[in-house]
Amino acid sequence: MTTDRLRHAQLAGIAEKIDAHERLSFDDGVQLFHAPDLLALGWLANRERERRHGDRTYFNHNLRLEATNVCEATCLFCAFARLRPGDAGAHTMTVEQVLAKLRVRAHQPLTEIHIVNGLHPDLPFDYYKDLLRGLKAIRPDIHLKCFTAVEIAFFADLYGISDEQVLIELGAAGLDSLPGGGAEIFAARVRQKICHDKCDGDRFLAIHRTAHHLGMRTNVTMLYGHIETIEERVDHLVQIRSLQDDTHGFQAFIPLAFHPDNNQMRKLPAPSASDTLRVHAVGRLMLDNVDHIKAYWISSGVEIAQTALWFGADDLDGTVQEETIYHMAGSKTPTALSTDDIEALIRDARREPIERDTLYNVVRVPVAAH
Numbered sequence: 001m002t003t004d005r006l007r008h009a010q011l012a013g014i015a016e017k018i019d020a021h022e023r024l025s026f027d028d029g030v031q032l033f034h035a036p037d038l039l040a041l042g043w044l045a046n047r048e049r050e051r052r053h054g055d056r057t058y059f060n061h062n063l064r065l066e067a068t069n070v071c072e073a074t075c076l077f078c079a080f081a082r083l084r085p086g087d088a089g090a091h092t093m094t095v096e097q098v099l100a101k102l103r104v105r106a107h108q109p110l111t112e113i114h115i116v117n118g119l120h121p122d123l124p125f126d127y128y129k130d131l132l133r134g135l136k137a138i139r140p141d142i143h144l145k146c147f148t149a150v151e152i153a154f155f156a157d158l159y160g161i162s163d164e165q166v167l168i169e170l171g172a173a174g175l176d177s178l179p180g181g182g183a184e185i186f187a188a189r190v191r192q193k194i195c196h197d198k199c200d201g202d203r204f205l206a207i208h209r210t211a212h213h214l215g216m217r218t219n220v221t222m223l224y225g226h227i228e229t230i231e232e233r234v235d236h237l238v239q240i241r242s243l244q245d246d247t248h249g250f251q252a253f254i255p256l257a258f259h260p261d262n263n264q265m266r267k268l269p270a271p272s273a274s275d276t277l278r279v280h281a282v283g284r285l286m287l288d289n290v291d292h293i294k295a296y297w298i299s300s301g302v303e304i305a306q307t308a309l310w311f312g313a314d315d316l317d318g319t320v321q322e323e324t325i326y327h328m329a330g331s332k333t334p335t336a337l338s339t340d341d342i343e344a345l346i347r348d349a350r351r352e353p354i355e356r357d358t359l360y361n362v363v364r365v366p367v368a369a370h
């Protein structure tokens with residue numbers, strides 16, 4: 001990329017700052033989102049991606065489960081939740097039904113189970129602890145990445161204990177780490193409009209801080225492409241970066257595209273491909289202290305996730321297998337990819353696939369077929 005092109009894209013000053021190892025400011029973040037030349041922005045983000053990871057592109061062999069979609073919250077963007085047990089489409093698995101999902105796959109080289117649920121008002125705390133204990137009994141080696149910070153806050157309020165106590169008790173039952181969902185956009189203006197009845201941004205971050213202090217690693221997301229402003233996106237990124245300075249507990253930043261089908265925000269358009277690529281690129285450049293940027297193919301679509309591997313992303317998430325949250329909101333992606341599919345996608349993007357576990361230990365370096 002020539003200096004002229006960066007200058008023309010109004011990115012030369014930011015490129016110089018990055019070269020001088022200077023941290024980008026809030027205003028730089030806004031400027032990145034407004035940069036007219038998407039390819040120049042992508043080039044800058046890709047340079048940072050390659051400095052950290054070269055061509056390496058991570059994925060894992062995981063199983064996504066949603067034990068209940070009964071939820072007392074009313075997030076406008078959500079097509080997954082059903083308010084009450086018994087409502088059409090409401091489902092709550094018994095602990096045994098959840099365990100059966102793992103039992104039939106126990107022979108697979110899975111390394112992670114990822115569980116996210118609705119906020120069910122009637123389940124006892126033991127339900128979740130029995131779930132974790134049961135999964136570990138079947139596969140003690142498997143990593144349990146379960147329950148968003150929103151769920152942790154909900155458990156604390158429902159069962160009358162502190163957020164920290166919830167994490168300690170779930171940790172004792174087998175919880176290894178927290179997924180990054182529920183962050184949406186931290187700004188109170190947006191949260192008030194799209195998800196007013198779940199935990200606010202401050203508590204979300206405080207729960208991640210507590211989890212980090214307890215030794216758990218976590219991820220963090222951003223739901224983009226709905227009513228948020230560019231400034232609110234940058235504020236979200238800066239708040240993540242600030243907590244990460246203190247704890248170093250976030251492993252990956254995961255942009256999540258808003259999907260408009262079957263929810264109360266269906267009049268809004270979905271974010272464009274270029275916006276999705278831009279969010280990944282700006283995330284890579286602003287989050288100088290977060291190791292990984294994940295292109296979650298379920299949310300962005302497989303082709304855009306593959307392209308994002310040249311716009312700052314170094315991770316494609318995993319095989320997933322049973323996702324419903326995005327599919328109920330209209331996602332046209334497959335519900336599962338095999339490890340062969342993911343490897344082929346990465347190789348096709350001229351990157352090197354690396355199978356990782358949840359904590360980014362290398363599980364396998366797949367050998368290319370000739």
Ligand code: SF4
Pocket residue numbers: 071072073074075078079080081117118119150195198
């Ligand atoms: S996004 Fe989560 S908390 Fe909000 S309504 Fe859906 S399931 Fe419930």
